[in-house]
Amino acid sequence: MENEVMPVVVKDNEGESEIVEIDEERQKLVIFTLLDGYYSFFGDDVKEILPYTPITYVPGMPKYIPGIINVRGDIEAVLDIHTYMGFPGVNLNSNNRIIIAEKNEVRSGILMDSVQDVVDIPISAIHPTLSTLDVKIRDFVVGQTTYKDHMVIILDIGKIFEKMIS
Amino acid sequence: MTKIPALANEKEAINQLLVFQIQEVSFGVDARQVSSIDEPQNVNQDEIQVLKLHEVIPFKDRSINYKSPKMLMVNTPVDHGAIFVEAPDDIIFLNASQIKPVPTLVSQLNVSTAIWGVFVRDGRTILVLDIDSLMAEGQKSKGKG
Numbered sequence: 001m002e003n004e005v006m007p008v009v010v011k012d013n014e015g016e017s018e019i020v021e022i023d024e025e026r027q028k029l030v031i032f033t034l035l036d037g038y039y040s041f042f043g044d045d046v047k048e049i050l051p052y053t054p055i056t057y058v059p060g061m062p063k064y065i066p067g068i069i070n071v072r073g074d075i076e077a078v079l080d081i082h083t084y085m086g087f088p089g090v091n092l093n094s095n096n097r098i099i100i101a102e103k104n105e106v107r108s109g110i111l112m113d114s115v116q117d118v119v120d121i122p123i124s125a126i127h128p129t130l131s132t133l134d135v136k137i138r139d140f141v142v143g144q145t146t147y148k149d150h151m152v153i154i155l156d157i158g159k160i161f162e163k164m165i166s
Numbered sequence: 167m168t169k170i171p172a173l174a175n176e177k178e179a180i181n182q183l184l185v186f187q188i189q190e191v192s193f194g195v196d197a198r199q200v201s202s203i204d205e206p207q208n209v210n211q212d213e214i215q216v217l218k219l220h221e222v223i224p225f226k227d228r229s230i231n232y233k234s235p236k237m238l239m240v241n242t243p244v245d246h247g248a249i250f251v252e253a254p255d256d257i258i259f260l261n262a263s264q265i266k267p268v269p270t271l272v273s274q275l276n277v278s279t280a281i282w283g284v285f286v287r288d289g290r291t292i293l294v295l296d297i298d299s300l301m302a303e304g305q306k307s308k309g310k311g
Contacts, residue, residue, distance in 0.1 A: 056191070056291040057190075057191055057226070058191075058272060058276070058281065058293065059189075059191060059220070059223045059224060059225045059226070060223040060224060060276040060277040060278045060281065061272065061275060061276055061277075062275055063226075065271060065272070065275060068268075068269060068272065068284065068291065070286050070291060073266075073286075074266070075266045075267075075268065075269055075284045075286075076269055077268075077269035077270070077271040077272050079271070105270075106270050106271065107269070107270065108269065108270075108271050161271075164271065164274075164275065165270075165271070165274045165275065
């Protein structure tokens with residue numbers, strides 16, 4: 001998270017407008033799509049965004065870990081977030097991306113449909129989520145925001161890793 | 167029976183990886199733990215522990231067709247046994263430090279602890295197996311059955 005000085009228009013008691021500067025905490029988000037929905041991870045947890053790389057299958061793994069990839073000599077597991085969330089599997093195409101995420105000393109690639117954008121938003125633009133949220137993802141959600149008129153669900157990759165290995 | 171060649175120079179080649187493939191997945195085992203490679207029909211399965219790799223580490227396609235099955239005759243600290251695999255296709259000389267540990271999620275979530283490392287050469291990713299763990303897990307799963 002970063003702080004940034006933001007110009008804000010305020011009115012005093014007599015209705016006079018004045019521009020003051022306030023510190024506004026900001027949060028970087030990596031926005032991606034999952035089926036028809038928009039989701040994001042905190043930017044601090046995303047180390048790298050890679051084009052799709054062939055995945056080496058590892059037997060004995062749960063279905064949501066299709067295998068491993070070689071990233072410049074480092075071996076990373078790959079999580080198929082579709083399967084983990086209980087959605088239909090990813091249809092592989094040129095838009096697919098693998099992001100490398102790390103939280104609480106767990107690091108993994110995450111296979112996704114596409115990465116839409118990396119944005120820097122004020123904390124005030126993050127809102128609590130609706131209680132009607134899909135039960136499959138509710139445990140991992142930390143808030144929601146909007147991006148180009150789309151609702152974006154913010155997921156905590158740390159919670160996903162934690163549940164996986166608990 | 168094929169005897170595994172002894173290391174020419176142990177200082178230069180710390181490890182020999184005996185490589186074989188099952189369902190397009192490449193595996194490697196430390197060749198020093200393999201005493202010989204036998205034809206399955208020459209191994210008396212009543213006398214020694216024989217395990218099929220895919221029965222210890224399940225594949226997504228559970229029916230495995232071996233084109234050229236072989237037995238890796240192995241020595242573990244407690245016993246000697248055999249592992250039923252596809253015929254090895256390579257022996258790679260390497261330095262043990264070139265083998266990368268498996269990622270955390272693989273070590274934490276795999277049903278087996280036998281896959282302990284990964285070695286990549288010329289774009290081929292080889293899963294390195296620990297024979298002792300494999301034999302121990304094979305014995306355990308037989309005990310359960």
